Amino acid sequence: MDQHHTDEQKFRFQGTGRDLQKKLLTGWYDRLESAADDGRKVAYLFVPGNVAEFLRVFDFELVFPEVNALQCGVRKISGDLILKAEDIGYSPDVCGYVKNDIGMMLAGNTGPSGHKLPKPDLLLCTYCGCTTFIKWFEALAHFYDVPLVMLDVPYMRSGELGKDDRDYITAQLKELIPLCEKITGKKFDHDKLKTIVGHSREAEEIWVQMLHAAKHRPSPFDAYFEAVFFMAPIYVLRGLPECTGYYREAMKEIDERIEHGVGPIPEEKVRVVIEGPPPWPHFRAFWEMLKKWGVCSVASSYSKVGGFWDHGFRHDPDRPLESIAEYCLTCYTNLSLPMRTDLLRKYAEEYSADAILIHSVKSCRSFSVGQADMRDQFTRVWDIPTLLVESDLADPRYFQAAQLRNRIDAFFESLEHKRLVQA
Amino acid sequence: MTFEEQLEEYQRIIGDVSFPTVKKWKEAHPAGKVVGMFPVYTPYELAHAAGMLPVGLYGAGGMVEIDHADSRIQSFVCSIARSTLELGLRELTKDFDVLWFTSICDVARNLSGVWETNFPKQAVRYIHYPQNMGSPAARTHYRAELRELVTMLEDAGGRKITDDAIRKSIALYNEQRRLCAEVYEIKRNAPWILSTYEAYVLIRVGTLMPVEDHIPILRSAIASIGERKRPPRDFVRVILEGSFCEQPPLELLKVLEESGCAIADDDLLLHTRWFTGEVPEDGDPLGALASAYIDTTRYSSVRHYGPRSRKAEFLKKIREQNVDGVIFAAPKFCEPALLDYVLFKDELEKAGIAYLGFEYEEKMGVFESIRTQAETFVESVMFFS
Ligand code: SF4
Ligand code: SF4
Numbered sequence: 001m002d003q004h005h006t007d008e009q010k011f012r013f014q015g016t017g018r019d020l021q022k023k024l025l026t027g028w029y030d031r032l033e034s035a036a037d038d039g040r041k042v043a044y045l046f047v048p049g050n051v052a053e054f055l056r057v058f059d060f061e062l063v064f065p066e067v068n069a070l071q072c073g074v075r076k077i078s079g080d081l082i083l084k085a086e087d088i089g090y091s092p093d094v095c096g097y098v099k100n101d102i103g104m105m106l107a108g109n110t111g112p113s114g115h116k117l118p119k120p121d122l123l124l125c126t127y128c129g130c131t132t133f134i135k136w137f138e139a140l141a142h143f144y145d146v147p148l149v150m151l152d153v154p155y156m157r158s159g160e161l162g163k164d165d166r167d168y169i170t171a172q173l174k175e176l177i178p179l180c181e182k183i184t185g186k187k188f189d190h191d192k193l194k195t196i197v198g199h200s201r202e203a204e205e206i207w208v209q210m211l212h213a214a215k216h217r218p219s220p221f222d223a224y225f226e227a228v229f230f231m232a233p234i235y236v237l238r239g240l241p242e243c244t245g246y247y248r249e250a251m252k253e254i255d256e257r258i259e260h261g262v263g264p265i266p267e268e269k270v271r272v273v274i275e276g277p278p279p280w281p282h283f284r285a286f287w288e289m290l291k292k293w294g295v296c297s298v299a300s301s302y303s304k305v306g307g308f309w310d311h312g313f314r315h316d317p318d319r320p321l322e323s324i325a326e327y328c329l330t331c332y333t334n335l336s337l338p339m340r341t342d343l344l345r346k347y348a349e350e351y352s353a354d355a356i357l358i359h360s361v362k363s364c365r366s367f368s369v370g371q372a373d374m375r376d377q378f379t380r381v382w383d384i385p386t387l388l389v390e391s392d393l394a395d396p397r398y399f400q401a402a403q404l405r406n407r408i409d410a411f412f413e414s415l416e417h418k419r420l421v422q423a
Numbered sequence: 424m425t426f427e428e429q430l431e432e433y434q435r436i437i438g439d440v441s442f443p444t445v446k447k448w449k450e451a452h453p454a455g456k457v458v459g460m461f462p463v464y465t466p467y468e469l470a471h472a473a474g475m476l477p478v479g480l481y482g483a484g485g486m487v488e489i490d491h492a493d494s495r496i497q498s499f500v501c502s503i504a505r506s507t508l509e510l511g512l513r514e515l516t517k518d519f520d521v522l523w524f525t526s527i528c529d530v531a532r533n534l535s536g537v538w539e540t541n542f543p544k545q546a547v548r549y550i551h552y553p554q555n556m557g558s559p560a561a562r563t564h565y566r567a568e569l570r571e572l573v574t575m576l577e578d579a580g581g582r583k584i585t586d587d588a589i590r591k592s593i594a595l596y597n598e599q600r601r602l603c604a605e606v607y608e609i610k611r612n613a614p615w616i617l618s619t620y621e622a623y624v625l626i627r628v629g630t631l632m633p634v635e636d637h638i639p640i641l642r643s644a645i646a647s648i649g650e651r652k653r654p655p656r657d658f659v660r661v662i663l664e665g666s667f668c669e670q671p672p673l674e675l676l677k678v679l680e681e682s683g684c685a686i687a688d689d690d691l692l693l694h695t696r697w698f699t700g701e702v703p704e705d706g707d708p709l710g711a712l713a714s715a716y717i718d719t720t721r722y723s724s725v726r727h728y729g730p731r732s733r734k735a736e737f738l739k740k741i742r743e744q745n746v747d748g749v750i751f752a753a754p755k756f757c758e759p760a761l762l763d764y765v766l767f768k769d770e771l772e773k774a775g776i777a778y779l780g781f782e783y784e785e786k787m788g789v790f791e792s793i794r795t796q797a798e799t800f801v802e803s804v805m806f807f808s
Pocket of ligand 1: 133333364
């Protein structure tokens with residue numbers, strides 16, 4: 001048998017995660033495009049701590065503005081959209097996602113994939129940490145003139161889940177039922193919620209296996225650059241059976257890689273934990289800068305923005321609303337800075353990382369303010385080599401390729417040197 | 424001392440980043456605790472009821488170089504956050520025992536985290552204010568939050584805080600708020616008698632001393648102002664919007680007034696005018712503070728106002744104050760102010776009301792461009808509207 005043939009047999013599932021993900025997301029955008037014509041109602045909400053399960057009871061179609069913004073970034077159209085928003089008075093210094101989204105709205109609300117996006121019937125602001133979320137949806141409420149409902153999620157200031165906090169969120173969800181019934185004409189159905197939450201739980205189980213797989217050496221997948229694709233269904237399609245189906249299939253790809261001892265790069269030389277959202281408009285370029293040094297990300301905080309499962313949390317069909325509330329509370333954006341720092345340090349330990357890389361996003365203060373302090377903690381207190389680089393998640397103007405490359409090269413060169421000396 | 428000399432003295436106190444009034448208070452109360460209050464609104468009453476000194480933490484007003492803070496938070500951030508941290512790292516806030524930050528924005532939130540890590544001897548709390556004012560559950564939750572603040576102060580001070588003590592504090596702060604409102608009433612009706620710049624100094628100094636000391640200052644100031652004889656001037660009446668957290672340089676207020684703007688209303692030092700009514704002085708005091716927050720708060724960019732409409736309140740303010748225009752003065756990098764600017768200006772354009780927008784920073788040496796913009800604005804309003 002020739003080599004090509006053996007590889008084909010050995011690697012039957014490679015690319016599944018990506019291809020299937022694309023197919024599912026295209027299906028989702030198709031549904032969004034036809035929603036208005038079919039009279040289906042549309043809710044806009046944020047990814048972090050999203051209450052998708054709750055809204056699915058009413059058959060809302062869900063739009064996540066950040067997902068549109070990030071896709072615009074990947075497709076390199078965010079720069080122009082940001083300028084459109086700046087034309088109507090937005091400052092160059094505010095969150096690039098907000099401007100991207102508003103620019104897109106001003107340009108006729110055609111999504112990054114070319115699909116026409118529906119107007120919201122409900123804006124549900126899940127306030128999970130980032131205060132800019134509130135400002136963002138206040139702006140959408142202004143421009144679309146539709147009701148904005150707040151789901152107020154208290155910030156996690158210590159590691160403990162407060163019962164008061166959970167009860168507060170649960171109460172708000174219950175208060176939201178009549179409005180959702182009125183908009184959609186559909187009754188709240190507790191059993192349906194349980195079923196939906198059950199689907200979520202199944203998908204979560206597999207997603208966690210996938211995340212934990214990065215503990216292997218070499219890691220079978222990149223927990224930052226690849227995780228951003230693998231994680232899309234768990235955030236935007238959670239609660240649907242096809243989401244669970246997706247993870248079953250995608251996991252085969254990962255298992256296969258483990259079986260044959262391969263990973264995302266030819267040779268894993270450095271294992272890193274990455275903090276912060278990616279520079280979407282220069283996603284590939286950024287990855288290449290790291291691949292060059294044999295860098296594999298084994299854990300990342302960005303893959304937890306929407307929610308956390310790898311430390312035990314699951315949606316629970318026996319306590320559907322309560323578990324949704326807990327999910328809101330514990331997503332990464334809702335954790336205090338000391339909690340975030342601690343988590344990254346733990347990741348470095350659990351996943352045997354050699355270094356931490358912080359990609360600091362200038363226009364996202366929610367993530368970036370204090371990251372310099374984090375770096376200081378890692379290097380000074382825990383002796384973990386840490387590199388902090390700055391650009392942006394949406395605004396291509398802030399991506400200085402040459403400067404970034406220099407900093408990355410210098411850091412990994414010195415890391416390599418240190419290893420040689422120690423060996 | 425004449426009233427003018429007193430104002431000069433207050434201005435000196437405000438500009439002194441070594442917190443001289445706090446030092447003096449500590450000397451007189453060696454076991455006393457100081458609670459730092461980061462803007463915009465913080466329940467000063469609770470710290471007062473604990474027998475502590477609540478002190479407003481408004482950054483360094485351009486009085487220190489940012490040398491150390493840059494290694495903790497990056498430069499893409501408003502000046503108040505960076506300079507407040509700089510004060511901490513230079514040990515100028517070491518007399519503070521407790522620090523309160525609130526859920527106004529992502530910067531203040533993360534600053535509280537940075538503070539927690541870097542100053543382990545100080546007790547830090549990030550206060551979560553309810554953002555879902557339409558929910559009955561918000562009231563209960565916020566009352567519980569206030570209860571936790573009380574417990575925190577009890578731990579720091581080593582003694583119980585009684586409801587009675589809180590009620591007494593509420594009464595004192597009601598009095599302070601009433602007097603501040605009176606000062607605002609004067610400058611609104613006769614800006615030539617009291618400028619915004621002067622009103623600001625008079626109120627701001629109160630964030631640096633016990634409320635018992637500030638009340639007589641306000642009373643005597645109101646009496647002195649009443650005796651002032653100054654001829655009316657021709658002004659363009661404006662509202663100043665966007666300066667609710669980081670405070671603009673005093674010079675900037677002067678420049679606006681010199682250019683011919685009378686600032687009928689503003690959002691400076693908002694915590695002294697945060698409630699539109701009095702906080703009840705009887706019954707459950709924490710419940711009273713919680714309800715006041717939910718039912719009687721002024722609108723501001725740092726809290727979600729639904730189900731009430733912020734825009735409607737904004738336009739109502741413009742009508743009531745009978746102003747000719749609006750000046751948006753926002754701190755550079757301040758997202759709540761900069762994001763709202765677009766929405767507010769949209770409303771003004773629809774209503775045909777003139778406005779001017781610019782950004783400021785604490786460390787701003789030259790005001791000539793703002794002066795020119797303000798003068799042009801005043802002329803255009805006077806001659807063309
Ligand atoms: S500030 Fe950051 S977390 Fe918040 S909406 Fe913008 S990109 Fe998202
Ligand atoms: S000035 Fe604005 S961004 Fe800075 S702390 Fe205050 S509200 Fe937040």
